[in-house]
Amino acid sequence: MTVETFYQVMRRQGITRRSFTKFCSLTAAALGLSPAHAQQIATAMETKPRLPVLWLHGLECTCCSESFIRSAHPLAKDVILSMISLDYDDTIMAAAGHQAESIIDETIAKYNGNYILACEGNPPLNQEGMSCIIGGRPYLEQLRKAAANCKAIISWGSCASWGCVQAARPNPTQATPIHKVPGLAPKPIIKVPGCPPIAEVMTAVVAYIVTFERFPELDAQGRPKMFYSQRIHDKCYRRPHFDAGQFVEAFDDEGARRGYCLYKVGCKGPTTYNACSTVRWNGGLSFPIQAGHPCIGCSEDGFWDKGDFYNRLSRIHGFGIEATADEIGGTAALAVGGLAAVHAGISAVKRAREKTGADQ
Amino acid sequence: MAMHAPQQEMQSAVYVYEAPVRIWHWINALAIVVLCVTGYFIGSPPPSVGGEASDHYLFGTIRFAHFVAAYALIIGFLFRIYWAWAGNDHAREIFLPPLARGSFWREILHEIRWYAMIEKAPKRYAGHNPLAIISMHILFVWLAVFMIVTGLALYGEGTGPGSWQHRFFSDWVIPLFGQSQTVHTWHHLGLWVIVCFVIVHIYAAVREDIMSGQSIISSMFSGWRTFRVVKGERAEP
Amino acid sequence: MTAVVTPNGFSLDTSGKRVVVDPVTRIEGHMRCEVNLDADNVIRNAVSTGTMWRGLEVILKGRDPRDAWAFVQRICGVCTGTHALTSVRAVEDALGIAIPENANSIRNIMQLSLQVHDHLVHFYHLHALDWVNPITALAADPKATSELQQTVSPHHPNSSPGYFRDIQSRLRKFVESGQLGPFKNGYWTNPAYVLPPEANLMAVTHYLEALDFQREIMTVRTIFGGKDTHPNWLVGGVPCAINMDGPMAAGAPINMERLDYVSSIVDRTITFVNDVYIPDIIAIGGFYKGWLYGGGLSGKSVLAYGCIPDKANDYSPANLMMPSGAIVDGKLQEVFPVDLRDPGQVQEFVPHSWYKYPDETKGLHPWDGITEPNYVLGAGAKGTSTAIEQIDENAKYSWIKAPRWRGHAMEVGPLARYVVGYAKGDPHIKEQVDRTLATLGVPLEALFSTLGRTAARALEAQWAAEKQRYFLDKLIANIKAGDSATANTAKFDPKTWPKEVKGVGFSEAPRGALAHWIRIRDTRIENYQCVVPTTWNGSPRDNQGNIGAFEAALMNTKVARAEEPVEILRTLHSFDPCLACSTH
Ligand code: HEM
Ligand code: HEM
């Protein structure tokens, strides 16, 4: 029997009713829902089959997968065994070669329009697409094929969502984020950016889809509002120091030891939409700022090219030069001021001459 | 409307800047000075203060001052738009430069030549000179719009989804620029454009006052423009 | 075609049947493998192709050297951190920055936790299914499994028959659901799987236990680096300031509570490795000890740079707790020192790689390295440039460059380190190796094999788990002595830098010897080159025709079923290939 409910699977796998209920309330908590929703989740899970997922890998570092398996609630094990049916994922699947590739066709045949396409990494367009080859062909082909018949796409991480490191200037492979891939079937795309995204955010997005049988509400840039509608800065525990004007001036200074704000050493928390300061990392244990490093903005589009990480102001590229707004603007202001001064000087001389001329 | 001061009225005065414009001008100037100084510090904060966070609110105050001045600028600007409609002809000059009028461009050329000291004699205008109009239109009106739009988009990030700033500004401005940091960068660049404008503006005001045979600075206090003959001027305009 | 003998002593014969595996799965990244099988299904020619490239070395040009760690860390999320560590070392080397003792201890703990984590996840989740058949686990007797568990690991608490029965029923229902997930289309009827059902059930149980536990191992890095994967690093030290009982210690990155957390994880990690990982290796190894294919280069040419400096800033072999040295032509008596600055030692060649050099007959030392893509197939390739049916290994055929040490193709990785350490008489390595060989009842030669590679990795995980404790104690002792410095920022400001400098940083990544070479001019990166473990192991041929470690290890292996070449996977996986790393 292929259509088994989530609850049945869990029960059959030896999970007690009690721990199932507990799981549901944890899931509710992870989704930021009230305990009352736990029952709703439980009911939903009791009546649902496992959701087929094809997890494709393009140009990437595989850190999104690594992050995923670090999820504390739900555990990656429970997601894979009980929530979804991870039919294709070349990083962990037993099959290889053509036996692996045939699974994509089998899934399309069996679940046409009903499986989720999870994309980690992105396809390159340069080098004939052959800087990412799968089965002797460009990854682009595999991606297009799997996308054409899916229900929706999840773009895992900053690679799939924005392009990430391989798309940083000058993007030698023309690595392209999923939503900009030419010729891709128009499917709903849920971006879950971050380099990598927080594990519990990844599993919560999956849990939400499985639980509520719908996709999470997205913001204007396609990210689930539930995790990406606030900046790191908005809920950062160092925020009182920001408002007070207490900054780390240099690493390991007195301010660093007191947990002052990291703004002056380049923190991008004020411009970064992610759940690090709320959900935090690895089961809520910490996040970059808590461990003393400024946020580098890893969930933002093109964060690699927004200037040096230890400088709060961006570098602006153009005309072969690179400088911050202050360097450019300060130079311009000096130039304008200088010109005005020179102009004033000449005007004064001219006026003085004319005066003497008139006096003669 | 720029117009030539009739020769026979040479010594007389024209009422150019009505009181609301003058009051607005100085409030606006003050707001912009505050915005520039606080904005600069938002980008590069002053040295850290020590002790407990609860003892201080320095950076919060800098930002607060920025936002207060920002609202002064915004409300003033909206009022100024209203006054462009309600006020006298001069009140419309910087908003509606007569771009389609050939003589306007010739006068701009004349002003450029005057500043380049090629032209011996200045032309006089009851309102702004055409070069001032075009530069104020671009470097003040549109820049103010740009700073207000990007500023409110940044402000909306703090007030959060659901707030009017977020709904009407952040929601489209941030995706338009790609991401928040880029909006900051452009907003920050705007600071320096304003600084350049202000330098030129004040310099030109002082210089014209001395050299162009018409009152400039005092006009912005009294509203009246007065004229006198300066060296090199022909009797005919 | 007749056989050719490579300079490094392998006889290649392309006359037999060509078998293609693409994609090679359960690895990081994308890879293709082709072999020629003779009439007896024995591999007589092996070709491994790295099938991805991103161009990090190109992207790094012109950037701030202090940011480089973040870029190169994204070379790989599986060995996350090791590139970052190597990068900050390269920059510190170039600028002459000495880091505080505490920073050294913290970096070592992070690197050691990576070693344990990466090795454990590799064995259970990427490699085990080459040896373990989860389907036959359904036939196991839970009671017998419990007895087996108690024999191999008397201390592990999860060993009751009821426990195994529960897991088995969970597994059964999973299989019966028809949605096999990651286990779909495995070679489950292949006779190459020899474990009895009880051992399979025990191993599958540990597959799940390890999946749960691995997430805890890495939390050490979450404490020090703020997140995992991709924790944060800093040129000049570590970003996590220490504040034990000064003002606002509770808001500091590192305080007593944080150290206690690390301590508890370190203890549990040691226990898990000793009670689960090592016993499983012995148990599974015991059933496969007759299958000693896959030695490849391991008995001939191996290379290690060394890592884990005991004292800060001293990267000489005597101060490194992981061994360094090079062995060539199987002469274990002679371990050569390695000098990464010497232009004649490490060089990269590209005549068989999809890159362009002005003169491809020569190799380039990484300080002068060039990375310019050039995707072309050889005349002998079958298919088209975007639908490859067969690679032509006589031309360019991989996105991996071919690094060589004094012209030799080298194997790197845990086995290489253990061979070098054993040859140098390193006491802990000798003790571990001898004990394991004795337990399994096999001679020293058995070490030079696929199984030896897998065993060395486990032994190294055991060593690394314990060494975390050593550095944690050291960190605490140093703080106790009054030193809580974590970063040296004297040269953090680029204005303090010379106009032009160059440096090299190295580490032992989980998969082997790793080094980054950097040139800095006018405070920006002028050139940045990485030569990565899987670049060594997965290397294509060089200008002399030497084959690399993957290809060498596959040679002469007998395959049970050509259509289900689990033996190829087994040997390739024993290197823990990381393709994102190899090509970067
Ligand atoms: C002449 C007009 C203005 C100038 C020169 C100015 C200047 C600046 C500068 C230089 C910054 C720092 C940007 C950075 O590097 O991150 C800034 C930030 C900001 N400005 Fe303005 N600004 C102006 C008008 C406005 C207006 C009209 C608003 C509307 C509310 C506004 C709201 C903000 C906000 C919200 C920030 C970000 C504060 C933060 O990050 O904490 N600004 N401004
Ligand atoms: C932040 C500083 C300032 C800004 C943004 C600013 C902006 C403006 C604007 C937009 C106008 C056009 C008014 C209109 O027609 O509606 C104007 C006119 C004028 N401003 Fe300012 N102003 C600033 C400071 C000053 C200062 C410090 C002075 C005096 C030295 C000054 C003197 C004048 C004068 C004399 C005029 C009339 C110019 C003319 O008739 O051509 N302004 N200013």
Ligand code: NFV
């Ligand atoms: N090869 C490699 Fe790595 C390792 N270990 C890097 O240096 O895996 Ni991604």
Ligand code: SF4
């Ligand atoms: S988004 Fe970042 S973490 Fe994820 S695969 Fe890409 S580079 Fe790795």
Ligand code: SF4
């Ligand atoms: S550390 Fe960063 S995110 Fe936190 S308050 Fe300071 S600037 Fe904001």
Ligand code: F3S
């Ligand atoms: S760097 Fe990334 S992990 Fe969070 S705090 Fe910043 S978004």
Ligand SMILES: [Mg+2]
């Ligand atoms: Mg390289």
